[in-house]
Amino acid sequence: MKEGVADLVSSSKGFSLSLLRCQESTSLGHSTLPDVVDATPxxxxxxxxxxxxxxxxxxxxxRPSELSKxxxxxxxxxxxxxxxxxxxxxxxxxxxxxxxxxxxxxxxxxxxxxxxxxxxxxxxxxxxxxxxLAPIFEHVAMDFTLASPQHRSSLTPDSLPTEQLLLCKEKLLQEQRRQSESLRSPDSDDEGQQDCGQEASLSDSSDVSKQSSTLGNLHSLPLHELKERRREAKDQKKKLRKSLRQFEERYEREHGHKLAKENRGSMEQNYLDYKHAKAKLRLLEALIAKKAPTDDEF
Known part of the structure; x- marks a missing residue:
């Protein structure tokens, strides 16, 4: 009888000891779980x-953050x-x-x-x-004659291709310059000054014809060359915009007011170059969009 009781007491002690070990191992397992969760990014x-x-x-x-800009x-x-x-x-x-x-x-x-x-x-x-856009052929001579004032009012930006719109703007600016120069110069100017004015007008018209031929040749370029021209046009536009912005900020600091259009002076050509760069970039984007496949998938 005494031997049976002793066996029961020893077995109960062993069971309680094993239960205590299980509880300790369980608590240790729970304590390491937050470390794993904290390691998640x-x-x-x-x-x-x-x-x-x-x-x-x-x-x-x-690059602006608003898509509309x-x-x-x-x-x-x-x-x-x-x-x-x-x-x-x-x-x-x-x-x-x-x-x-x-x-x-x-x-x-x-x-x-x-x-x-x-x-x-x-x-x-x-x-x-x-x-x-109307194609520009290299073997066909283009007519750069200005339209009459009545017809000029009907030439809206929506009804003109990009190249023709650019040429009309350039010709209008040149006509305004020639008219202002003729008003400033007296009638008694010598023939040398008239020759200089003719040479200036010829050089302006030659610049316009060069720009038009450059834009016209873009239609025949392959896609990879169009992308390269677009990259160059973006760089040129960015540099011109930076220089014009610095010029306007410097003028505003010196004179206390913003730059007016008639006060551009020697920077007028830079503004014309900037407008030409923007028009060229728009044309290149349109040509690339026409030749490149549409990217609709991620």
Whole structure:
């Protein structure tokens, strides 16, 4: 009888000891679980980092944040940057699969979809505009004669191709310059001054013809050369805009008011070059949109 009781007491002590060990191992397992959870990457921190990179990229490329102020090339650059940002985010966290992660990443995905739709619409409009452009043939002489004042009022920007609109603007500016010079110079000027005026007008007309022939030759270029010309035109436009902005800021500091059009002086040619660069860039974007396939997929 005593031996049976002793066996029961020893077995109960062994059971309680094993139960205590199980509880200790369970508590240790629970204590290490938060460390694993804390090691998971933070979605919000990654999205903040992505937004900062996108903001810095817009500032370095001089690209506005509003889509309504972007050109087609700027919208395409914005779309590419957003694609890279989404790929970077998904390479760390994968596609958002919970309600919280979807809410966090929703602004980034919505921004990409909005830019993608805007690019598609802009490319469609550019293709429609290109179909309205009249081709310029190298072997056919172009007529640069100014229209009469009555007919000139009917030549709206919507009814003219890009090249012809640019040429009309250039010819109007040249006519205004010649009229202002003739009003300033007296009738008793010698023949040498008249010859100088004729040479200046001839040089202006030759510059216009060179610009028109340059724009006309763009139609025959392949796609890769058009993209290279677009890159050069963007660089030229950016440099001209920077120099004009610095000139206007310096003028405003010195005179206390903003620069007026009649006070441009020697910088007038730079303004004309800037307008020509913008028109050339618009034409290149239209030609690239016509020849390049539409990018509708991510």
């Amino acid at each position: 933070d979605h919000a921190a990654t999205l903040i980092k992505v937004e900062e990179r996108l903001r810095d990229g817009r500032q370095s490329d001089d 972007m050109t087609l090339a700027q919208m395409q650059d914005e779309k590419t940057c957003l694609q890279k940002a989404l790929l970077y985010y998904e390479s760390i966290h994968g596609r958002p699969n919970t309600r919280d992660t979807r809410e966090l990443a929703r602004p980034l995905y919505d921004r990409y979809r909005q830019v993608k739709r805007s690019v598609s619409r802009a490319q469609l409009r550019a293709k429609e505009n290109v179909n309205e």
